[in-house]
Amino acid sequence: MTKLDSKSALTAGKMKMPIVGLGTWQSTPEEIEIAVNAAIDAGYRHIDTAHVYANESAIGAALKKIFDSGKITREELFIVTKLPFSGNRAEDVEPFIKKSLEELQLDYVDLYLIHFPAGLVNKGFDNLFPTDEKGQLLMDKSTNILELWKGMEAQVDAGRTKSIGISNFNQSQTKRILDNCRIPPANIQVELHVYLQQKELVSFCKKNGVTVCAYAPIGSPGHKNLLEKQGFSTEGLKVISPLEDPVIKEIAKKYNKQPSQVLLRYLIEYGVAVIPKSINPERIKQNFDIFDFELTKEEFEKISGLDRGEDGRMFGGRKVIGSINSFESHPEFPFPK
Ligand SMILES: NC(=O)c1ccc[n+]([C@@H]2O[C@H](COP(=O)([O-])OP(=O)(O)OC[C@H]3O[C@@H](n4cnc5c(N)ncnc54)[C@H](OP(=O)(O)O)[C@@H]3O)[C@@H](O)[C@H]2O)c1
Numbered sequence: 001m002t003k004l005d006s007k008s009a010l011t012a013g014k015m016k017m018p019i020v021g022l023g024t025w026q027s028t029p030e031e032i033e034i035a036v037n038a039a040i041d042a043g044y045r046h047i048d049t050a051h052v053y054a055n056e057s058a059i060g061a062a063l064k065k066i067f068d069s070g071k072i073t074r075e076e077l078f079i080v081t082k083l084p085f086s087g088n089r090a091e092d093v094e095p096f097i098k099k100s101l102e103e104l105q106l107d108y109v110d111l112y113l114i115h116f117p118a119g120l121v122n123k124g125f126d127n128l129f130p131t132d133e134k135g136q137l138l139m140d141k142s143t144n145i146l147e148l149w150k151g152m153e154a155q156v157d158a159g160r161t162k163s164i165g166i167s168n169f170n171q172s173q174t175k176r177i178l179d180n181c182r183i184p185p186a187n188i189q190v191e192l193h194v195y196l197q198q199k200e201l202v203s204f205c206k207k208n209g210v211t212v213c214a215y216a217p218i219g220s221p222g223h224k225n226l227l228e229k230q231g232f233s234t235e236g237l238k239v240i241s242p243l244e245d246p247v248i249k250e251i252a253k254k255y256n257k258q259p260s261q262v263l264l265r266y267l268i269e270y271g272v273a274v275i276p277k278s279i280n281p282e283r284i285k286q287n288f289d290i291f292d293f294e295l296t297k298e299e300f301e302k303i304s305g306l307d308r309g310e311d312g313r314m315f316g317g318r319k320v321i322g323s324i325n326s327f328e329s330h331p332e333f334p335f336p337k
Pocket of ligand 1: 026048049115167168189190217219258261278279283287315
């Protein structure tokens with residue numbers, strides 16, 4: 001294994017994705033400025049957001065201050081955002097990426113991802129999970145991911161994004177894009193942690209030159225609590241706690257590290273990028289401080305053995321907040337039912 005350091009990156013074509021990025025899902029606009037500044041100070045050069053996270057404007061404002069201060073330049077940062085579910089038609093890509101660029105106060109992003117393969121009806125920039133009067137999610141079951149991909153490729157041509165990719169796609173959907181594209185996906189972002197290691201998908205992607213980024217890399221602790229606190233239904237939500245796993249705790253103790261650091265270290269050694277989310281400067285620093293130890297072959301294999309396959313999947317069939325139906329009936333629903 002090549003030695004990993006704070007500047008290590010995954011490469012696909014011209015794309016160089018720093019292997020540790022800051023996740024921002026559920027970070028409120030008020031929390032973002034602190035988080036982004038703490039991350040940049042800790043050495044992060046990769047920020048992950050999405051139009052549906054409703055925090056692009058706050059990230060844009062924080063970045064503007066950072067660039068104006070001269071601390072780092074735009075070219076030193078790798079910024080990822082995503083096309084919302086309700087933008088899954090070729091003609092919708094341009095208005096949505098332009099909206100993201102406007103909010104982020106940027107001329108281009110480094111990577112633009114299709115957030116989810118199954119589409120929803122487009123009801124505008126602010127109604128991203130539209131429902132009918134009965135609370136049924138308004139799916140667009142005519143989603144054509146190959147036509148949609150042409151809309152994504154056009155954004156590279158127009159210079160609005162350097163690279164394009166996919167998120168939450170399964171292997172056969174990824175293959176369909178690879179077999180029919182002009183510009184191949186540089187990256188796929190999927191749920192990936194020690195309990196859901198996605199070994200088949202990762203190996204397929206490596207063979208085909210698609211880099212992989214792990215979301216929920218430490219198991220998204222606090223997710224259920226947060227949803228409950230906000231008054232949302234957590235029906236069907238699976239709770240997993242890799243931070244509490246005895247194997248992880250034991251290895252952490254040996255290296256005088258936190259369980260979170262062992263979880264992240266394993267994933268970067270496994271060959272994927274990680275985007276842990278935190279709004280806490282101490283934890284943001286901790287999550288980047290994973291380059292001063294290395295797992296032994298035995299430790300790596302022990303953690304590899306924690307994989308639970310599909311039983312470890314946390315994000316999936318759950319209903320979208322506020323709706324009474326789920327995406328499962330969509331022809332492009334990506335996960336095993
Ligand atoms: N493409 C997609 O569909 C998709 C889906 C989900 C997520 N994502 C992306 O992936 C990112 C990461 O996923 P995630 O936010 O679900 O899960 P995660 O990064 O695995 O976990 C985040 C949670 O862990 C806590 N935390 C962070 N560092 C910690 C540490 N060192 N020790 C203990 N707790 C810690 C955070 O709380 P504090 O903030 O209080 O520290 C937060 O509650 C998201 O933010 C988003 O950018 C993408």
